[in-house]
Amino acid sequence: MTLNLRPLWARLARPVLLPAGLALSMAMVAVPLAANSEFRAGDPPYLERDEVQAFIDEQVAAGREREALEAMFAAVDPQQRILDLISSPAEARPWKDYRPIFMTDERIERGRDFMQEHERWLKRAEDRFGVEPNLVAAIIGVETFYGRNTGGFRVFDALVTLGFDYPPRADFFRRELGEFLTLVDEEGLDARETRGSYAGAMGRGQFISSSYRHYAVDFDGSGQRDLLNSWPDAIGSVANYFREHHWNHGEPVVARARVEGDAHEDLISRNYQARFDLEELAEHGIHPAEEVDADGRYSFIRLEGDDGYEYYLGYPNFYVITRYNRSPLYAMAVHQLAEALAE
Structure with a gap:
């Protein structure tokens, strides 16, 4: 009662x-x-x-x-x-131990089933809030294993x-x-x-x-x-959260980077706002390892992988994911799961 x-x-x-x-x-x-x-x-x-x-x-x-x-x-x-x-x-673990928790065949397969089962509501959420279905599914997949x-x-x-x-x-x-x-x-x-x-x-x-x-939103009109208990409300509310934090539909999340020397350590922080231009990054020995927007601004991300550190440039969308959970490990797990679900 x-x-x-x-x-x-x-x-x-x-x-x-x-x-x-x-x-x-x-x-x-x-x-x-x-x-x-x-x-x-x-x-x-x-x-x-x-x-x-x-x-x-x-x-x-x-x-x-x-x-x-x-x-x-x-x-x-x-x-x-x-x-x-x-x-x-879990976020206190290194990336090499954190990633296997979420990037499993079972979670990816269940996520694709989830997207098919709730395709109608995921598409409605994309139309209304401008957030891709695979990202919403990935958040729910990481948070609760699709409600389990x-x-x-x-x-x-x-x-x-x-x-x-x-x-x-x-x-x-x-x-x-x-x-x-x-x-x-x-x-x-x-x-x-x-x-x-x-x-x-x-x-x-x-x-x-x-x-x-x-x-939270009443997405099913109840x-x-x-x-x-309501999948439409859960889906719509996650999408609304991302809209309110300025998610950019269709824009990238991260790009691989390479580093030279040790100056890059000065840019490691818990704030993943995209505030560095390529010139400032280069001054710290950080360079994109793939094509990026020459006029863009990025955060710098370092994760401890199986074969040593992995380096990334974070777009504004990476920062948005960290608004749901501040950990860069969490944000990267959501991003990689979303990519797997989109394939």
Whole structure:
């Protein structure tokens, strides 16, 4: 049974949309730590913690019902498994170990079946949002294996655990917990039974609560934005996410590069905005290994492959994929899977 946490007047209010920069995908928020992380879920019970009571006070001031909130927090089981998982995300691996997780014959074959099965909605999404069907399929393929693995953690429990037992990103996850409570009212979700990833991402495209509220679309016209059960809504919402982050239909994603010397290391960063021209790249010993736009701007990407480092120039579209997940490994896996699905 869905718990309504706000009075009727508040449930009827229009949602406040977040700025794009605040609507992050889940794998963007993990802080890799050693396997024996110092963070442990434990005592005292959440309701006895001052910071939890302060959070509840904030929610009550926003119009939610204290009794319902306290009942939910009293029922939360801290999840040590969640803290262990967020401390060692897959994106902490080298590319040579990360790529084989997603670039498998089974995932490619299942992706082609997925594209045939949902051809109508993928084409509609391309027409409306300007995002290629194979890219949408690749995102869903990497995120949930085309809906097979959408997560088994209660979203509320995950966000409470991370918001109050994971200091590196506690503020972020507490904000997401507030977003989730709002989402529950807006979309009629079951606050205690909605399940997702260890970091609170939901549905077939794995949207966190703020992204769900900002980018999800009712693509099938049901009157609800249902990313957990509706394939049209999941497909349309992924495509809308990419449109909102300025995906360029038909444009390339990466080009192979070669390097000379060590100066290229100065351009390695976690920001993959395409901001370097070819002249600046050349000054750092970086040169395209295939034909590219001489007037274009690029990011520089270095990945650890089986035979040493692989080097790439990233077009603006590569940066857009990293808006879904900041990791360059993730973006490259999505790109390569999308290419395989397009063949």
